[in-house]
Amino acid sequence: MALFQEIPSETGRRAYEIKDPVSLESIGRFEAATTEEVRSAVERARKAQREWATRSFEERAEVLWRWIDVLVQRQDDIVDLVLRETGKTRHEAVAMEVMAPCMQIAHYAKYGARYLKTRRFRPAGVMRFTKKLTLIYQPLGVVGLITPWNGPVALTTNPLAQALMAGNAVVHKPSEVTPFSAVLLKEITDAAGFPQDLYQVVQGDGATGAALIDAGVDKISFTGSVATGRRVGEACGRNLIPVTLELGGKDAMIVCTDADLERAAEGAVRGSFFNSGHYCCGTERVYVPESIYEPFVEKVVEQTKKLRQVESCDGDVGAIFWDKQMEIIESHMADAKRKGAKVLVGGEHDRSLSGYFFPPTVVVEVDHEMDLMCHETFGPIVAIQKVRDEEEAIELANDSDYGLSGNVWTTDLAKGEAIAARMKTGSVSVNDIAVTYGIPEAPFGGLKSSGVGQVNGEVGIRGYCHLHPIVIDTAKKAQGGYPYSRKSAEGLQKLVRRVFGNRFLRKWFV
């Protein structure tokens, strides 16, 4: 049974029905916005943005604080809806879709003004004698926000808070698989007193997302798969608008010979099963030196067997959010088994439960010939590869088209940092699962196919701005100018020789 299905519509628009992956009951139907509706949402957002941009940081922050008030009041509604839309566990729904959004919004309400403070100073070098420089972080205008289904609230509130605090308006195209949490979020922002049209939701599918990119927005903030990211990047290139692409991953975990094995095993389990494995920075590959391989695998198996999966959201590992992902997980598992992988726990769609459940799974004897180790699986699987030593682990960790995040486990923290620095990936944790996205001061973004640009914190919020330099000449009379002559050119050449031909002067001059 398809959880996301196109249905006939009387209005001629594309229409869809969504089902709960646990109860398999219908959650509701929606219709995709037309291209004209998307365009007019962007036009209305532009009007709202003009007034919003005139508000001080304190005034904008006040609206964000009120937003948190309503999020807290409506947290049960958020959890209930997210559970029905995704089938994730209740604990993860609260942690990821309520608590994380509160933390993200609070961060930008509190620090946004500091990150975007206007700076006034004299430039370096000789320019300092005649010029003053003012750098203003101007909002870009209307931001198009396109989001995926694995964190429907958190992956919206984070970019939304940054874009708004920077003075932009936002038109949001949520995932067609989780459209209703965006409706609730809109209700919450309305109740929090957001100015009309500052945040708007246009429902739809890929074609609606494509229409948003072409609707005259000033930036696209995109989170989703690599394949779609490429299309979005191309469309933004055509429109000459900036874009951040937060894409998929295939995160590696390196267990060093001196690691606390109990803790590392817990890290492999949590890193691979969190959010049913639908975590862009989920641990998808584990490399373990042969000297510690057996005890490590034993601990992972032991911990995995204790996890509960039940026909509700009150277990430890939730449902697979939609059937398309189940197909990918099953095909990666089938390919791995065909090529010699051994399943120690789980391994197959659990049909004894009525919903879409794939049990927490442990697989060994895997290698880089298998899809399971090369392509994003996005499922609850710990895949462990035995390696000669830590050097081989680093080599294999880097042998990937992806580079989103990763983690290293060792009791020698200096060694952990040194290995982390050699990993070709957007970020790395030592002795923890990938948590960079939850720490705004840490710029987050992927290398290689995992994305373009960095988000969050100072770097992220500034990405929603044009850094506008204003140069003010403070000299009493105009500098340089006409008429040119051979003499004036020779004078410049003399200056170049004197200053840049002199090892001391040229350092002072710049």
Ligand code: NAD
């Ligand atoms: P997806 O690429 O299928 O869809 C993402 C969004 O793009 C949806 O809203 C979709 O409707 C829209 N879209 C589809 N085609 C489009 C087009 N041509 N133009 C514009 N928009 C279009 O991704 P998904 O399956 O919803 O999400 C899962 C993926 O997201 C995984 O690969 C996961 O790793 C990744 N992800 C990355 C991060 C990160 O921060 N790097 C975070 C969460 C998820």
